[in-house]
Amino acid sequence: MITILGVGLESRYIVPVISIRWHYVDKLCHFWNNNFMLNLSDLTAFARIADLGSISAAARSLAMPKSSVSRSLMRLEETLGAVLVERSTRHLRMTDAGLLLKQHAKRILDDVAEAENRISGLIGKPSGDLHINAPFTFAVGPLAEMLPAFMEYHPQVRIVLSVDNRPVDIQMEHVDVAIRIGPLQDSSLIARRITSFELWPCASPSYLDTRDPIVKPDDLRHHRIIAHADRHETWRFYAKGGGLREFEFSNRSVIPEPDVLKAMLMKGAGIGLLPDFHARDAVEDGRLRRVLPDLSTGCVDVHALYPSHRSLSAKVKVFIDELIAYVATV
Template identity: 55%
Template structure:
């Protein structure tokens, strides 16, 4: 009879095409992963993978087993989620991935309270600005900001945050305060992307003007951009939750504050083949409440 642990190990090996990668993913010794695979092969009576020094591929038996194994494990997970929901008590490990600045500034502060309310949910937070392979990294929930690429994941909008155009008082004292969008052309403009950039400024519903520029400095991480701006590095756009405390401390001021800030959406994403389990649902709900109540933010949910 097949063991579910061994079956899950086989699926990880098949997905990652590596015993070593599967061991890292499952946080288990490589020897344990190899023994688990051997037990499964012995119980089935067939070799499931062929390994060389550099490559691993599924045998015909392994290829045949994989979709059945995925379905079995998904059914088991669904049953566990259903029972957890029935009992009204979310439980289990919840793997969450979020960008650095969002994780530090908004997500991490809510974790102690979430843990108090849901002690049977073990949160594993990973921080990454890149687009990750949700299946390969076993993330239950991913938070991303801005336009979403096609991914096959289910998305839920958590909030809309605003991007404020900011500079330090020292920079503006030295270079002058822009009175119009056109004035920005004579300033040091910074951005997160190393490409020609366009900032659009609006008053009400009317598009007033835009400035196109090649950034004089590229700083991909908003938290690092904040440090650069406070040091007098130029003018850039920052998320409101990051800019607001610095403005309150007098370290930054808004540039062209009469213009409506650009907005970006914050989304939670999770794999389409999984149901919205109790642990994911309560975490998303808690995050929405936390974002709405955040004191240093103009985030709207």
């Protein structure tokens, strides 16, 4: 039994696969028994390189300089006396020793993280790195607004924020909590609802004042519509007293990024859907007007996701709780 930071690791963690020479196993055993606590950060860097297939990607994921990640890899290789990654100008390739270390490093790091989570939960003080992933619109809106106070109240938590509109594999990229907008895909992740918002059809006064008036959804057919995600899109309008109206259109311009769409709408590009929290300031100061404001487009849910294979750490729980509390006030 090997004990690392209070976590018991069974001897199976150092059992080699058949194709690996015993020389590497002896080296790894010596490394874990004698050098592990001094090289935990190096092991983390190696695991990220192995997962992402690139030193540059690993550095971005860890919010570290590329040179520091490279040095971590070289220190590991020097300690083990084995090449872990074969490098070329075009790609990286894991050696047999690297594949063995990758296999066991993930389990070790997961166990260490689990121990930290449980200890943090016991003492009730959030601490350590909190890796957050969020889409750009939410990151520059509610998230950017609540994080300064969160960082002030929890100085032992180091925020590492990645902003990305693409679906990120949060387990592969070691994200603690991810913010997702819209329908969720089935997965092993735990989801907690943060808030919901409406999509407002908006346009600039300069555009609306020079076009035919819009009093019902069908009137939109005579206007320049900018789609969010697909040229063949359907907008649904719900009346307060009940009833549904649908407006379908095709062959329209597609602008998937809300910040770009908002800027274009304010310049008179046409009519588009914006999240209410993103459009509210421009509507209130007159740069944009809501179209068909008496009809609702329905609500879009926002969730926080975190891996199910780990207990909920104090830092993740506090972050989600405070984010929910903040968005409820705006």
